[in-house]
Amino acid sequence: xxxxxxxxxxxxxxxTAAAAIGAAALTIPAQAKxxxxxxxxxxxxxxxILLQGDSITDAGRNRKRGDIANDPRHLGTGYAFNIAARLxxxxxxxxxxxxxxxxSGWKVPQLADSWDRNCIAIKPDVLSIMIGxxxxxxxxxxxxxxxxxxxxxxxxxxxxxxxxxxxxxxxKLLICEPYALRCGKHVNDSWFPTFDQYRAVSKKMxxxxxxxxxPFQSMFExxxxxxxxxxxxxxxIHPSGPGAQLMALEWLKVVNxx
Amino acid sequence: xxxxxxxxxxxxxxxTAAAAIGAAALTIPAQAKxxxxxxxxxxxxxxxILLQGDSITDAGRNRKRGDIANDPRHLGTGYAFNIAARLxxxxxxxxxxxxxxxxSGWKVPQLADSWDRNCIAIKPDVLSIMIGxxxxxxxxxxxxxxxxxxxxxxxxxxxxxxxxxxxxxxxKLLICEPYALRCGKHVNDSWFPTFDQYRAVSKKMxxxxxxxxxPFQSMFExxxxxxxxxxxxxxxIHPSGPGAQLMALEWLKVVNxx
Numbered sequence: 001x002x003x004x005x006x007x008x009x010x011x012x013x014x015x016t017a018a019a020a021i022g023a024a025a026l027t028i029p030a031q032a033k034x035x036x037x038x039x040x041x042x043x044x045x046x047x048x049i050l051l052q053g054d055s056i057t058d059a060g061r062n063r064k065r066g067d068i069a070n071d072p073r074h075l076g077t078g079y080a081f082n083i084a085a086r087l088x089x090x091x092x093x094x095x096x097x098x099x100x101x102x103x104s105g106w107k108v109p110q111l112a113d114s115w116d117r118n119c120i121a122i123k124p125d126v127l128s129i130m131i132g133x134x135x136x137x138x139x140x141x142x143x144x145x146x147x148x149x150x151x152x153x154x155x156x157x158x159x160x161x162x163x164x165x166x167x168x169x170x171x172k173l174l175i176c177e178p179y180a181l182r183c184g185k186h187v188n189d190s191w192f193p194t195f196d197q198y199r200a201v202s203k204k205m206x207x208x209x210x211x212x213x214x215p216f217q218s219m220f221e222x223x224x225x226x227x228x229x230x231x232x233x234x235x236x237i238h239p240s241g242p243g244a245q246l247m248a249l250e251w252l253k254v255v256n257x258x
Numbered sequence: 259x260x261x262x263x264x265x266x267x268x269x270x271x272x273x274t275a276a277a278a279i280g281a282a283a284l285t286i287p288a289q290a291k292x293x294x295x296x297x298x299x300x301x302x303x304x305x306x307i308l309l310q311g312d313s314i315t316d317a318g319r320n321r322k323r324g325d326i327a328n329d330p331r332h333l334g335t336g337y338a339f340n341i342a343a344r345l346x347x348x349x350x351x352x353x354x355x356x357x358x359x360x361x362s363g364w365k366v367p368q369l370a371d372s373w374d375r376n377c378i379a380i381k382p383d384v385l386s387i388m389i390g391x392x393x394x395x396x397x398x399x400x401x402x403x404x405x406x407x408x409x410x411x412x413x414x415x416x417x418x419x420x421x422x423x424x425x426x427x428x429x430k431l432l433i434c435e436p437y438a439l440r441c442g443k444h445v446n447d448s449w450f451p452t453f454d455q456y457r458a459v460s461k462k463m464x465x466x467x468x469x470x471x472x473p474f475q476s477m478f479e480x481x482x483x484x485x486x487x488x489x490x491x492x493x494x495i496h497p498s499g500p501g502a503q504l505m506a507l508e509w510l511k512v513v514n515x516x
Contacts, residue, residue, distance in 0.1 A: 060320075060331050072499040073318050077330035077339060081499070085340055088500035089507070092485035227350035241330040241339070242346035249347070 042172060042212070042258040043087065043126055045094045050101060050124035051080040052111065053176070054134050056238060057102025069097035076100055078239065082248030099124070107135040107148065108156040115160065120167050127164065127171055128251070130216075131157070132178030132198045133237060136191070150197045157201065161209050173211035174254070176247075177202050180236060181220055183229040187236035212258045219250045300430060300470070300516040301345070301384055303352045308359060308382035309338040310369065311434070312392050314496060315360025327355035334358055336497065340506030357382070365393040365406065366414040373418065378425050385422065385429055386509070388474075389415070390436030390456045391495060394449070408455045415459065419467050431469035432512070434505075435460050438494060439478055441487040445494035470516045477508045 043049060048069070051057050059078025065071045070088060075081040075098060084098040101118045103110065108131055111118070119127065135153045138146040165171060180187045180195050199217055206213035220232055223246060229236070232243035239247060301307060306327070309315050317336025323329045328346060333339040333356060342356040359376045361368065366389055369376070377385065393411045396404040423429060438445045438453050457475055464471035478490055481504060487494070490501035497505060 062318075070499055072335035072502065075335070075499065077333070077335060081335060081339070082343055085499050085503040088498075089503035092481070092489055092500055223350070231350055240346075241328055241333065241343050242350055244330065245343040245347035 042255045043096065046096075047094075047125040048097045048099065048123060049084075049126040049128070050099045050119060050122050051083070051128045051130075052119060053102040053128075053130035054106045055102065055104035056133070057100060057130055058104045059100075059102065059244065061100050061102065066099075066101070069099055074100060076102070077241075077244070078102075079244045079247035079251065082245050083251055086248065086252060102130075105134060107131065107138065107146075108153060108160060109148075112156060112160050115163065119164065123168065124171060126174070127168075128174040128176060128214075130176035130178065130214075132202055133180060136178075136180075136195050136198045137186070137237075140190070150194070150201060153198055154201045154204070157205050158208070161205060165209065173206075173209055174214060174251070175202050175206040175209075175211045176214040176251070177216045179217040179220055181224075181229040181233050182236065184233070184235035184237075212254050214247075214251050214254045216247060216250065219246065300513045301354065304354075305352075305383040306355045306357070306381060307342075307384045307386070308357045308377060308380050309341070309386045309388075310377060311360040311386075311388035312364045313360065313362035314391070315358060315388055316362045317358075317360065317502065319358050319360065324357075324359070327357055332358060334360070335499070335502070336360075337502045337505035337509065340503050341509055344506065344510060360388075363392060365389065365396060365404075366411060366418060367406075370414060370418050373421065377422065381426065383428075383430060384432070385426075386432040386434060386472075388434035388436065388472075390460055391438060394436075394438075394453045394456045395444070395495075398448070408452070408459060411456055412459045412462070415463050416466070419463060419469075423467065431464075431467055432472060432509070433460050433464040433467075433469045434472040434509070435474045437475040437478055439482075439487040439491050440494065442491070442493035442495075470512050472505075472509050472512045474505060474508065477504065 056078060057076075057080055059076030059080065061076030061080075062071075062073040065074035068074055070084060072081065072085075075084050080098070080100040080102065084096075087096055088098070099122055101122070111129075111131060132153065135148055136150075139148055161173070164173075177199055179199070180191055182189070182191075203213055205211070220229065220243070223232055231240065232246060233239045314336060315334075315338055317334030317338065319334030319338075320329075320331040323332035326332055328342060330339065330343075333342050338356070338358040338360065342354075345354055346356070357380055359380075369387075369389060390411065393406055394408075397406055419431070422431075435457050437457070438449055440447070440449075461471055463469070478487065478501070481490055489498065490504060491497045
């Protein structure tokens with residue numbers, strides 16, 4: 001759609017420039033000089049940004065400071081911190097408010113159970129969700145207790161998102177891909193290809209809800225061409241400091257392009 | 259000194275280029291093409307980087323993880339974390355090792371008392387120190403108990419640095435300027451100009467020991483032209499998330515230029 005929008009304009013600029021050159025004009029017509037209207041940024045001024053997810057988002061955040069937007073301890077030591085640090089220092093006058101509500105070990109059902117408190121009440125303008133690795137992992141680790149499947153993951157994730165867009169009309173969504181790296185103690189070959197189906201569901205959700213999609217799996221695989229995977233996440237799941245920074249940069253890249 | 263070194267080369271390149279143009283040469287002589295030798299970076303491959311200081315460096319670091327280089331929790335949620343995150347993700351294959359040994363409330367005497375354990379034993383290749391705000395502040399807050407002056411600060415700081423370069427020959431030093439911002443509950447007009455003398459001592463130490471100097475006071479003052487000081491450090495001392503990120507970017511700028 002953007003392409004259709006932009007092509008006529010580019011065409012117009014070309015013709016105008018050609019005409020100007022043909023007439024050896026010394027001044028460029030005002031229309032040709034005018035820049036295309038500046039795109040509204042995905043994260044607007046005064047936005048409240050909520051980061052939701054599991055331990056990767058949690059990253060040791062201090063729950064006592066959970067109500068203080070932008071508090072560094074509250075943000076933990078993961079990609080949420082890195083994203084907030086970057087955007088707040090780049091845009092100090094835009095009154096951005098970051099909240100982290102990641103919870104170690106959580107899956108879609110726990111998000112759903114606490115969604116009123118941990119999402120709706122916060123009234124985010126932008127919601128970033130990274131959920132899914134435990135939805136698969138716990139079928140392996142706690143198989144008897146947890147009966148989830150990729151089908152329940154999809155069903156529950158969709159229900160959560162439907163509820164979100166209904167209760168918070170106009171909300172902007174980012175869906176972060178759950179990833180699993182074949183290194184360290186947690187992830188082994190038995191995870192695949194089943195785990196890939198969870199990744200595919202997260203992409204499907206992004207498409208269905210018009211959300212931006214942050215492709216963490218391919219990002220880490222690309223990074224591993226030069227640097228071993230376990231540098232980015234020693235156990236294959238939880239990112240190291242540089243792994244979290246890489247995730248933040250990818251997130252920001254997607255947001256800037258969005 | 260750098261200027262003297264570089265000028266003759268620039269002069270040489272100019273003449274060579276002129277000669278080449280004069281002769282309408284199609285190939286550029288190899289000498290003119292050769293780039294100046296790449297400068298050795300201040301932080302080399304395999305470097306151990308130690309960040310030392312008070313609460314601003316500490317930033318809630320998890321002491322239980324103090325022996326694990328680069329562990330995000332160990333690094334706290336301040337500028338040390340931001341610096342490490344950035345350099346480790348930018349240079350994943352350089353085997354950099356970051357340690358944070360900042361301690362809330364500390365002054366030069368406490369650094370000196372624990373220096374064997376908290377610096378010498380770590381054998382850093384690069385040492386960044388940010389100390390001084392408590393050396394002044396505690397003369398106000400705990401005047402009866404703490405008898406420090408700007409003279410003892412200078413004397414003890416110099417002794418610490420002398421010991422450091424003696425015991426760790428070849429170490430590279432960064433001295434970070436202590437700062438105090440006139441906003442929030444801690445800093446008021448009575449701090450000045452006395453506190454400025456502590457800042458001046460830190461600069462003097464940098465000059466005496468050939469250290470890089472990170473000018474945090476002027477950095478924050480510059481940032482406050484567009485954004486109120488208390489956005490960067492609510493109480494005038496402890497940086498907010500964006501304040502810490504600003505400090506990290508300044509630190510990296512100084513290191514890259516060094």
